[in-house]
Amino acid sequence: MKRRKIKTASRDFEENDLPASRLAQYFSIFKERFRMIAWLSFLTSLFFLPFLLVLFFKDFHLLAVTSNLENPDESTLQQARVYANLLYGGGEVLALTLFGFLFSGVIQIFRQLLWDEPIFLKEDFREGLKSSGLRFVASFLFIAFARFLTNLSLSPFLQILLSVILIAFFAPIALWFSLQSVYYRSSFMDTLKNAMKLSIRTYPFTLLFMGLIIAPLWAMETYLSKISLFGAFGGMLLLSFVWIAPLSLAFLSFACAVFDRYINEDYYPEYYRKGLRPLR
């Protein structure tokens, strides 16, 4: 069997060769740990699958109902949508909450990557579920339930308005609430207060991240499904594989920089710039 020769660097790897910033670290991780990222992306899409399936069956049901109607007006269509949302809403809430719980394990492994710590896949995944699973459940349950209530509105305008309020106001707080639980063991109220402060301080980036995650999925479900339902959901599954995990790692990397700036330097020096080249 031909033995594969490992390349060697021209000089010793030293502390100064560690990435200097979280951005540099993100690209370094992507390059050096690509197989790990691919594996975690696969797990993410697997965990997202139940939610996609519920969405698929809801849209399939809606398609079946509306295709039997003769020249339906907008009000009738909206009623059909609301009815479908009511019927499948419970399943969506459960599936999204389940995704949040399982995703906390993936985020724990991302944290290990960013901290340059060794990874024990099963143990770290379980550790993530144990230490931050509950807070991820709380955040995702809140968002999923709020989304469910939003989707029950008979007025399309009100539906859009409530969705915008949910995404623009509550979702960033829920996001920072969950992310803090990966790093710190604070009380519920302290974590919530910090989440509000951090979401205000990082508002543009947080909105950008959420937009990058949600927009393609929403666009596929809303528009592509009108052309081909199977195509839309195949596309969403593929997107969940290639997009959610890498983007989440990027945001967690950004979150590390934010925590370093606003929290770690003063309160958790052992976490400050962990995994990066030390500042001299």
Next chain:
Amino acid sequence: MSTLVVKDLFVDYVSKKSVTHALQGFSAVFSSGINVIIGPSGSGKSTLLQTILGLLNYEGTVEFDHKNLDRTAPKDRNFAFVSQEYQLYPMYTVFDNIAFPLKIMGASKEEIKSRVYAIAERTELSVCLGRKPRQLSGGQQQRVAIARALVRNPVVCLFDEPFSNCDLKTREKARGWTKNILQEQGCIGIYVTHDFKEALLLADRIFVVNDGKKILEGTPTEVYDSPLPLIREMKEASAV
């Protein structure tokens, strides 16, 4: 003090056309410390290491602390081996490479972490643990190979010219901490080299091999002062 005794070892390499007698009645007693085996190319040094590891069919006996190992499988002997080709897993990080034997043994996560961090500290690899082998220099890669060998506290550690691919400066540094680590571990080190100077610097005891036989054994001073022609040739070759 532990001892590894090899008695009357005979190893033949048989091909269709010929038979090569690689070891011809080799006998020696190796004790704790660094035992260097030196000899010209083709003298049977590497064959001796592989025989001790249990990887070759042989005649004779191999005993550790008076226990015959002839029927003991290589994986059960708790012997470690470091070759000159590093043999690291390129897709694993340095941490995972070093931790590999402990994971095979079924050690817990906490034990793996503490032992790997400890050996990484001693081999100056702490900053590299999250890197892949290709990001390291040759000397660092060899240190990873040595750390992987020593992490499970072997009773015997065998080195087959581990630094021959390294530059002079790296080799000198590596010899220093290899000697220190082996002394700290207290295991039996058997180090094969063709470099006479390296043998003199490293060894507690030297075994000179030629044509599959032991022709001389002694302390570095005793071997250096030997009038044997082979010793004179090796001195000249190493410019000692």
